[in-house]
Amino acid sequence: MAYSFNIPYSKNKLRLMRKFVTEVLHEHSVPDIETNMMVLAVDEVCANIIIHGQCSDLEDYVKISISFNKEGVWFDIIDKGAAFDIIKYNEPILGDLIRTKQKGGVGIMLVKKIMDKIEFDSSPNQNTLRLFKKVTFEK
Amino acid sequence: MLEIVQTNENNYISIAVTGDADASSSIKLDKGLRSAFDESHSNIIIDCTNLNYISSAGLGVFMSYIEEINQTNTTFVIYGLSEKVLKVFGILGLDQLLILKNTKEEALVELNGL
Numbered sequence: 211m212a213y214s215f216n217i218p219y220s221k222n223k224l225r226l227m228r229k230f231v232t233e234v235l236h237e238h239s240v241p242d243i244e245t246n247m248m249v250l251a252v253d254e255v256c257a258n259i260i261i262h263g264q265c266s267d268l269e270d271y272v273k274i275s276i277s278f279n280k281e282g283v284w285f286d287i288i289d290k291g292a293a294f295d296i297i298k299y300n301e302p303i304l305g306d307l308i309r310t311k312q313k314g315g316v317g318i319m320l321v322k323k324i325m326d327k328i329e330f331d332s333s334p335n336q337n338t339l340r341l342f343k344k345v346t347f348e349k
Numbered sequence: 350m351l352e353i354v355q356t357n358e359n360n361y362i363s364i365a366v367t368g369d370a371d372a373s374s375s376i377k378l379d380k381g382l383r384s385a386f387d388e389s390h391s392n393i394i395i396d397c398t399n400l401n402y403i404s405s406a407g408l409g410v411f412m413s414y415i416e417e418i419n420q421t422n423t424t425f426v427i428y429g430l431s432e433k434v435l436k437v438f439g440i441l442g443l444d445q446l447l448i449l450k451n452t453k454e455e456a457l458v459e460l461n462g463l
Contacts, residue, residue, distance in 0.1 A: 221373035224425070225350070228369075246402070246433040247440075253404050257372035304441060313379065313413045316441060317405035323440050 211278070216271035219260050224253055227274065234276050235283070239348040248283065248343050251324040254317040255287050255296070255339055261293025282326070283344040293332040296315060296321065296339065350374065353381035361392035361460055367399040370407025379410045386414065394456045398429030401445055403437050415446055424448075428456040 215230045217223050226276065230250050235245040252274065259272050275286040301319045302312075327342035351374035352367040364381050366375070385393050411427070418425045428450040430438065438444045450456045 221371075224371055224373060225369060225439045228371075234375040243436055249402075249438065250404060250437060253371065255355050257404065257406070261372065306410055307409075308415050308446070311416050313375075314405070316409055316412070320405050320408075320437075320440055 212275050213277075214273060216273050217256055217260075218271055219263075221257065221260055224256060224260070226285045227256060228253055231274070231276065231285075234247075238278055238283075240345055241348055244343070244345060247324045248285070251321045251341060251343075252285055252287065254321050257319060258294065258296075258318070259287070259289045259291055262294065263289055269346050275341070282343050285341040287341070288336050288338050293337045295330045295332070297328055297330050351377050353377050353378065355381060360395055361457075362388075362390040363394050363396055365396040365399070367401075370410070371398065371402065371404045372406045373408050375406035375436040378407055382410065382414055386390075386417060386423070389421075391421075392418065392460050393423060393425045394453070394460065395425070396429055396453065397427055397431075400430065400434055401463040403434050404445075408437065408441065408443060411447060412443060424460050426450055426456040426459045428453055439447070 213234045215227060217227045231244055231249045231252055257342045271289040273297055277284045283337060287339050296318050299318055301322070304316070307315050324343070325341045326344050329340040331338045351370055354365045356363045357427065362385050364385060366378060370378050387439045414425070422456045428448060429452065435444065435449070448459060450459060
């Protein structure tokens with residue numbers, strides 16, 4: 211069974227997406243700590259798309275689908291903005307960010323550390339980022 | 350939604366952070382910390398007992414003050430992080446670069462160098 215949610219292009223709406231993802235994961239007996247980690251990874255990706263995606267149609271949405279298998283959870287995040295391949299993105303060095311007092315730059319780092327698989331596909335119409343996390347489901 | 354409440358005590362300033370520190374709200378956290386540093390307080394404690402969620406935007410705010418904390422010899426102690434928020438600090442090792450304590454009492458002990 212898959213679940214889906216559309217987020218408007220607004221940072222203020224991210225909390226609604228977090229609520230949705232949290233509820234779906236809890237419904238599937240994903241432990242609290244892991245739920246928060248996955249919510250964080252999806253939040254980072256969506257925030258990036260909303261802030262940097264330059265979507266020309268602000269009436270449009272970022273679409274999230276969540277599906278489960280025995281091993282864990284897949285998140286599909288689809289948008290129509292500028293393509294950003296996080297797999298090819300070279301993260302900055304944390305020490306450099308700290309020394310130069312940067313406030314940004316660690317979002318993608320978090321996603322890569324949290325998730326077990328990341329796939330990216332871009333077509334002229336849309337970008338699809340797929341994230342997978344292994345989960346030991348609670349009984 | 351994020352609420353920042355600053356309280357001035359005898360020898361320290363306390364900043365209570367309540368709610369979600371995400372991409373839309375972390376600017377408030379930054380303003381709260383900026384004003385404490387601009388007022389040259391040498392002892393700052395951050396009460397995160399009611400911090401429900403933090404994303405990279407909130408972590409980035411704390412991260413951006415590490416250099417200033419060290420350069421100004423400010424004692425900067427964060428306390429009351431829930432287990433799930435503490436884990437987020439741990440992903441990048443920020444739990445090793447900032448002083449994190451469980452309770453206000455422990456934070457004050459750190460402040461007073463006891």
